[in-house]
Amino acid sequence: MKKQINLTVNGKAYSHEVEPRTLLVHYLRDTLRLTGTHVGCDTSSCGSCTILMDGQAVKCCSLLAVQADGANITTIEGLAENGTLHPLQEGFREEHGLQCGFCTPGMIMTAADLLSNNADPSEEEIRHALEGNFCRCTGYHNIVKSIQYAANKINKKEVVS
Amino acid sequence: MTKMIGKSVKRVEDKRFITGKGQYTDDIILPNMVYAHFVRSPYAHAKILSVDTAEALAHPGVIAVYTGADVAEVNGVPCGWQVNFKSGETMKEPKHPLLVVNKARHAGDAVAVVIAESKEAARDAVDLVEVDYEELDAVVDPKKAAEDGAPLVHEDAPNNICFDWELGNPKEEVDAAIAGSAHVTTLEFANQRVIPNAIEPRSYIGDYDVAHDKYTLYTSTQNPHLIRLLLCAFVLGIPEHKVRVVSKDVGGGFGSKIFHYAEEALVTWIAKELGRPVKWTADRSEAFLTDAHGRDHVTKAEMGFDEEGNITGLRIKTYAAMGGYLSTFAPAVPTYLHGTLLQGLYTTPKIHVDVVATFTHTCAVDAYRGAGRPEATYLLERMLDTAALEMGMDPAELRFKNFIPAFNGVDEEGYVTNVALQYDSGNYHPVLQRALEMVGYEDFRKEQAAARENGKLLGIGFSTYIEACGIAPSAVVGALGARAGLFEVSQVRVQPTGMVSVYTGAHSHGQGHETTFAQVVADKFGIPLEHVDIVHGDSDSVAFGMGTYGSRSLAVGGSALVKSIEKVIEKGTKIAAHVLEAAEDDLEFADGKWTVKGTDKSIGFGDVSLTAYVPHNYPAGLEPGLDFSSFYDPTNFTYPFGAHIAIVEVDKDTGKVSLKRFIAVDDVGNVINPMIVDGQIHGGVVQGVGQAMFEQAHYDEDGQLITGSYMDYAMPRADDIPMIETDRTTTPCPHNPLGVKGAGEAGAIGSTPAVVNAVMDALSPFGVKNLSMPLTSESVWRAMNS
Ligand code: FES
Numbered sequence A: 001m002k003k004q005i006n007l008t009v010n011g012k013a014y015s016h017e018v019e020p021r022t023l024l025v026h027y028l029r030d031t032l033r034l035t036g037t038h039v040g041c042d043t044s045s046c047g048s049c050t051i052l053m054d055g056q057a058v059k060c061c062s063l064l065a066v067q068a069d070g071a072n073i074t075t076i077e078g079l080a081e082n083g084t085l086h087p088l089q090e091g092f093r094e095e096h097g098l099q100c101g102f103c104t105p106g107m108i109m110t111a112a113d114l115l116s117n118n119a120d121p122s123e124e125e126i127r128h129a130l131e132g133n134f135c136r137c138t139g140y141h142n143i144v145k146s147i148q149y150a151a152n153k154i155n156k157k158e159v160v161s
Numbered sequence B: 001m002t003k004m005i006g007k008s009v010k011r012v013e014d015k016r017f018i019t020g021k022g023q024y025t026d027d028i029i030l031p032n033m034v035y036a037h038f039v040r041s042p043y044a045h046a047k048i049l050s051v052d053t054a055e056a057l058a059h060p061g062v063i064a065v066y067t068g069a070d071v072a073e074v075n076g077v078p079c080g081w082q083v084n085f086k087s088g089e090t091m092k093e094p095k096h097p098l099l100v101v102n103k104a105r106h107a108g109d110a111v112a113v114v115i116a117e118s119k120e121a122a123r124d125a126v127d128l129v130e131v132d133y134e135e136l137d138a139v140v141d142p143k144k145a146a147e148d149g150a151p152l153v154h155e156d157a158p159n160n161i162c163f164d165w166e167l168g169n170p171k172e173e174v175d176a177a178i179a180g181s182a183h184v185t186t187l188e189f190a191n192q193r194v195i196p197n198a199i200e201p202r203s204y205i206g207d208y209d210v211a212h213d214k215y216t217l218y219t220s221t222q223n224p225h226l227i228r229l230l231l232c233a234f235v236l237g238i239p240e241h242k243v244r245v246v247s248k249d250v251g252g253g254f255g256s257k258i259f260h261y262a263e264e265a266l267v268t269w270i271a272k273e274l275g276r277p278v279k280w281t282a283d284r285s286e287a288f289l290t291d292a293h294g295r296d297h298v299t300k301a302e303m304g305f306d307e308e309g310n311i312t313g314l315r316i317k318t319y320a321a322m323g324g325y326l327s328t329f330a331p332a333v334p335t336y337l338h339g340t341l342l343q344g345l346y347t348t349p350k351i352h353v354d355v356v357a358t359f360t361h362t363c364a365v366d367a368y369r370g371a372g373r374p375e376a377t378y379l380l381e382r383m384l385d386t387a388a389l390e391m392g393m394d395p396a397e398l399r400f401k402n403f404i405p406a407f408n409g410v411d412e413e414g415y416v417t418n419v420a421l422q423y424d425s426g427n428y429h430p431v432l433q434r435a436l437e438m439v440g441y442e443d444f445r446k447e448q449a450a451a452r453e454n455g456k457l458l459g460i461g462f463s464t465y466i467e468a469c470g471i472a473p474s475a476v477v478g479a480l481g482a483r484a485g486l487f488e489v490s491q492v493r494v495q496p497t498g499m500v501s502v503y504t505g506a507h508s509h510g511q512g513h514e515t516t517f518a519q520v521v522a523d524k525f526g527i528p529l530e531h532v533d534i535v536h537g538d539s540d541s542v543a544f545g546m547g548t549y550g551s552r553s554l555a556v557g558g559s560a561l562v563k564s565i566e567k568v569i570e571k572g573t574k575i576a577a578h579v580l581e582a583a584e585d586d587l588e589f590a591d592g593k594w595t596v597k598g599t600d601k602s603i604g605f606g607d608v609s610l611t612a613y614v615p616h617n618y619p620a621g622l623e624p625g626l627d628f629s630s631f632y633d634p635t636n637f638t639y640p641f642g643a644h645i646a647i648v649e650v651d652k653d654t655g656k657v658s659l660k661r662f663i664a665v666d667d668v669g670n671v672i673n674p675m676i677v678d679g680q681i682h683g684g685v686v687q688g689v690g691q692a693m694f695e696q697a698h699y700d701e702d703g704q705l706i707t708g709s710y711m712d713y714a715m716p717r718a719d720d721i722p723m724i725e726t727d728r729t730t731t732p733c734p735h736n737p738l739g740v741k742g743a744g745e746a747g748a749i750g751s752t753p754a755v756v757n758a759v760m761d762a763l764s765p766f767g768v769k770n771l772s773m774p775l776t777s778e779s780v781w782r783a784m785n786s
């Protein structure tokens, strides 16, 4: 019954036997113990479980682990490089983009996808991109500012180099 | 050393959350752990004729199934607040069993629990438990529940009445004041039921260590010690010192994680029965059905005015739903947290409020962000804007006219209301003045008139609120029916090296205590922020505590912290005087060192700390060590206030409401970290906006929760909301050492009526005066087209 999957998560190769019905989010949380990816709903509505799969933001509560066979996945744990925070992580801290922190990994991964497609989004574009992610704490105000902070930082870097 | 208090210090706790290293309860996996999944009633009201667990028990991986009969001997979940009938009779307080035995009283009521080796097996086996129900009629509306012949939730509560209650001036005086008024504004409305929806679902793990005869409960709660007390003393009857309650990272609460839930007691009890750790995490659909809901009032309000627009009297009758069972603080919400706030910011000379609390075949209702105060504010502020419209007055002017004059509560007395509170300090004109400046009121009215010419509907709505938070003086709440004290506890343990560990009974589930509390300590001791560590959420390390709700953390917990800090400084002064060979009176403590006044002789905080633990050269008779705890019980509530203004645009063709601007000017007293306070206001405002525009827990007549998922229950999303424009005035709290008042609920208390008033203003050309929340496109469109 179990199926073999091979995938890369945060730069590391994994190979596991999984039940066909195991959700990707449960594989990441329970098998790989990457618990930064959260579960906030059962209708793919809240975005707490957002990760990057082959560079695209996906809600991994609505994917099966077997669908990730061969995929390259980044979770919140894999975003910082060599101990340096990603500009989005820095932005969320600088602009107080989180309170309880539960929605935060999903917000950051969603924003990472946005910024990789649109390096200089308007406020409206940011809000639109966050449509699939609930935050019950911040009223979104500082999340928008955090993403603007990251965009500015990334853009300045590009100008310099 | 730079001052730390008042600075927007970046949050200490963020590092773990932005790197995915937070540890919420569901992130924990204990060795040998098993999983619980509940069998829940699909009916709102049903007799349970039989429960057959055989097939479920035979399912691979299933270890046990417990039903109501198995826990019949265990006590139910208690209620922590007693409100009496007007007659003096005690409220009706039916048992709230951990699992129901012969009757289900709301959709989602727990009938049985399956324990299995995996989540999947537990979930599969739930469908194999066969329950034979006989469906009965249900009642879901708090007012209809009290009508003769309504289906009864509990046989021993006639007419479903839990209690009736009144407060204020004698009813005849209020009747006379209203009868003699030049104008009376009357509104009937519902403050609809909403669902708190913290994004982290509730999650509990029970564990039992047979070798030490010790239980551990990991729980997503806002108040671990309170849960321990209720669990031990009231439900399971186990000794408190044998139970550890841990709630480290909690993903939002908004009130819904204050209460002691049956699932917490069950996982703890079953852990011992099975000798294995038991985890339960709610699905979102279970959260919708079982997390205590908020609001759900049906109200008639009448407010009288004289010719000049001065308020002459206020008369209120409210029906408030309790739900199927009494949740921990449910009776306090529509009474002592609602009735007592109906003075608002106004000089209303006569007030009478009558509250009937009823059982309904629904999920329990309890405190949700603001708890009672948003309901009071909604009522008053809808009345004010409606009255202004009816009397042809400006809504801002009407408020200025009726505001209580400023008083500082220090050399001027507090303001005694007609509804049992004494406001400690207040200065209400400036918040509204400032909000009007920020919005550009005169220009807006011109813009609005021009827009109307062009067929565009703009509206402006006001809300000026006061709230009572910093909950609360134990003696006062005790007299009002609380079955617990509401002090707070701190411990400041200075380590030998001068590093400081702080243990607080307050609990952060987003509030940022690891930062603000550390700022207070660093500031008072004159030491770097990094030298301070804040510990909370573990009953084995924190001596005691009452937890976080009612915007009480800094006002009560912070005050307890200051008390311990002062004790450390006092003892440190004795040690410093000895080492410096000076009189204590000749020393001053500043910037992290004790200095002999007028000299350069000094000793630093670290050296004094070390001396306290290596007491070789030490004052005779003084105990070694530098470690103090304190209990702080406030003398009054704190009274934040503010002015909120919303600007909306209503689409004439579709009825869609867009929130264009939101201005919030709040006075929360002194501020420790402005960045965090602003964040609290943003979040609170948006929750209040959610109630005005989107949210409603809708039960149909059979008691089915129609809005039982995020597909059906609308919450504000990022693109529904503009940037929130904030500012502050500062009227310090006169009775606590930091002068702080509390900011957690202010946003949610003030914002809802501002939005509704703005929509009513936009719709005024249509003669629409009153619409029920939420203001969906459909209801607005219908109002314009009827
Ligand atoms: S948990 Fe995946 S969208 Fe909610």
Ligand code: FES
Pocket: A097, A098, A099, A100, A101, A102, A103, A104, A134, A135, A136, A137, A138, B199, B251, B252, B510
């Ligand atoms: S920070 Fe709590 S849900 Fe977003």
